[in-house]
Amino acid sequence: MAKTAITPTRADDYPEWYQQVIKAADLAENSDVRGCMVIKPWGWGIWENIQRVLDGMFKDTGHENAYFPLFIPLSFLQKEADHVEGFAKECAVVTHHRLQPDANGKLQPASPLEEPLIVRPTSETIIGAMYAKWVQSYRDLPILINQWANVVRWEMRTRLFLRTTEFLWQEGHTAHATEAEAREETMKMLDVYADFAENYMAMPVIKGEKTAGERFPGAVATYSIEAMMQDRKALQAGTSHFLGQNFSKAQGIKFQDQNGTEQLAWTTSWGVSTRLIGGLIMTHSDDDGLVLPPKLAPKHIVLLPIYRNDEEKAAVLPYVQSLKKELEAQLFAETKIRVHIDDRDIRGGDKVWYHIKRGVPLRAEIGPKDIAKNGVFLARRDTGEKAGVERSELVATIAARLQAIQDNLFQKALKMREENTRTIDNLDELLAWFTPKNEKDPEIHGGYALCHFTENKEVDALLKQHKLTIRNMPLGLEDVPGKCIFTGQPTSKRAIIAKSY
């Protein structure tokens, strides 16, 4: 067995492999606060790139950013009945301000609040309350606003990036004069998410509608993008909700239409979170650690100067520094090439593995012999290919090389999904598809099953029994008649069924 940088491997223990990849790449770690993580600089660098790209996409589709309060008065959350029911179990509640020593000198919460405040689990209610003030006439619509924020959902079982008590996200909240416009917005943002996932994260996704039971609390319709991880499980990577007039009714977002008639606004909301980083890790990484799609990598290339003495150093370092400048003058995906020189005084092999584990797309080793040939020794993280490359050629082809890595990662992930997706028309086949033959081998169970189904409690119970979930009903695959594989009833609904995060 080849030695790998990460122990255990994916095949040995996928969940533990995931934790170890994060540790080896120094992306994040658990804090002393239950369920809350610390995002370390390399992890934050990925999030900064995610933010920058998505923010540009939101602005290109006409949205503006704003910022709303962290706290939601309990009475606001209660205005929409389904909404509060959906979030009541996950709320962190501020009940006091001020600390004061007790008789033993121990500080205790001192001044109770008149009304408890909820640390926002999502902001429909607090933002809707402002929209109700801002909207009077059809001329005030649409409102197209996004915010970047932290949210808190008290989770019992947490996992770095995938499920944490506090997480970072963006939440778009829009209000429209007509149902058609709000539905169009819902689908537009789902498309933005799919575009981002596929073209920046190199993570293929399936767009579809969630079933009634899986809707966002208070929504009329919820759409998601679902990605397949390397253990064949599905990860919900982003959601876009058509809220109808439910929140407008609860919060009084009303306007006078062109005929002077009072109408309720139609609203939407949509969000992606730091969970995307979890998806990124699990889609591309291997048994040597993190693999990053170049468009989101904090650094595109690391230059590793090699020298044995001061004389060699004096030749190598200026060469490396000038190469850095030349590379930085090139563009990839509309940004400057991000170059890092690692001149730390540590063993060469350790240094190479350091950057392999962190997923830097390209590494260039540069010593006196390379300089003699006016070149570098270039290694590619995704394929492991290594070769000497002339300096001028490297500069001229750096963007194309990064794009090739980006494309390769997407194609590899797409192939994996296609090989692990099956259209299934009967229950026995479905159960066989998901039956593990060997707990240690992730090859053993299927990934996605596309099946006709009906929504009812028996079906839910059956799925639960087999630890399966309905991911979504893929767009474009509706209206093909068939029979529910659980009940035998005729139905035209088809869904992706999978194990999931």
Next chain:
Amino acid sequence: MAKTAITPTRADDYPEWYQQVIKAADLAENSDVRGCMVIKPWGWGIWENIQRVLDGMFKDTGHENAYFPLFIPLSFLQKEADHVEGFAKECAVVTHHRLQPDANGKLQPASPLEEPLIVRPTSETIIGAMYAKWVQSYRDLPILINQWANVVRWEMRTRLFLRTTEFLWQEGHTAHATEAEAREETMKMLDVYADFAENYMAMPVIKGEKTAGERFPGAVATYSIEAMMQDRKALQAGTSHFLGQNFSKAQGIKFQDQNGTEQLAWTTSWGVSTRLIGGLIMTHSDDDGLVLPPKLAPKHIVLLPIYRNDEEKAAVLPYVQSLKKELEAQLFAETKIRVHIDDRDIRGGDKVWYHIKRGVPLRAEIGPKDIAKNGVFLARRDTGEKAGVERSELVATIAARLQAIQDNLFQKALKMREENTRTIDNLDELLAWFTPKNEKDPEIHGGYALCHFTENKEVDALLKQHKLTIRNMPLGLEDVPGKCIFTGQPTSKRAIIAKSY
């Protein structure tokens, strides 16, 4: 009296003028949550620019971003005695997770936490706890990390941007092997803040050390930048703290030095917040509304197409759109020129005043007559100057014109400060300098007084009685011997005394 867009004027009621400028520019408003504000898109656009520029400055000085939890366990905050004492009165406390209906069906906080969590008022203790894990050897130092985050300090009296219960800021937290390095870092970041304030906000500041009574709770030394608002009051705009080994001792941030001896690390912290936007507003705005320094304006120039019919529209709009593209290809302060076309169907005069009140640095009106001369009618927000300008000349000079506005705003603010700063050597003169002759006239009291002083309780009481505060002890003015104007004692300490926000 000339009609102004803002009522009241600065002279009539400065605090109310401030609120009305914010309202007229649509920067922010109070939310339904006590003391928490909503930052609206135009206000957020300013904050985005502040973040972008400062973030670049932090990275240029070797810092990386990371993210730490929102919540701090009560026991962590208590580890540094001065620190917790300083913040105990301002803490928002999470005591429960989960909501559950009571006998009347009303939701109530349900599951008490084992240990209350404080919503971070600042993050020294939670970040320090992580540093204690990360630092073992001198090789692990320095740690140079910044985070962009929201913080909460329960304030009794709040004012938009200047003092809010929740606010947004950045907090840098660094750890070093030596005192000298940590002191150097403290001063370096003070310089970054002063550079940003003067060269981007066009807001002159005085760098200096805070007195012992005004130090950050737990710090060995606190330095600030202080700006003068148009009502002559001082605004503390940023602080940089040398924390010595206080927090390292409390949290166990220890390392083995090169000799293998265990040492405590030396730490610093430094921050600026959304308060800067309050300072920006009060430094430059006038009785017609917001005035923005171009480097931080969300839009540099607004183009206002003018036409009376479809035929004129067909000529004007393409001209305006192509001008937008030409302008956007120009650079100002290393960013693309930010151009907005306002083609809303509202009265021309209303539209012009809309952009005056929002402080857009340049406005260009463009109608058939301007196009006939291949030009625009250009107006400058800061001086009110208006003139016809040829199109090609506008494109060629746009960056220089924006720089001229930037420079003018700084010079004007500097002149105001210089005219309202006086070196004062006796108490009577000091009190006269600050005695208002007429409550309604902001000309009446002095701005800054530079005085010799000693730190003691009597001096504090005297200052409090006259509603004066010691802002800071300006750098470079230390060690000039003199006599304390309060006690007559010899001293070489000199401070800026002022009324303040």
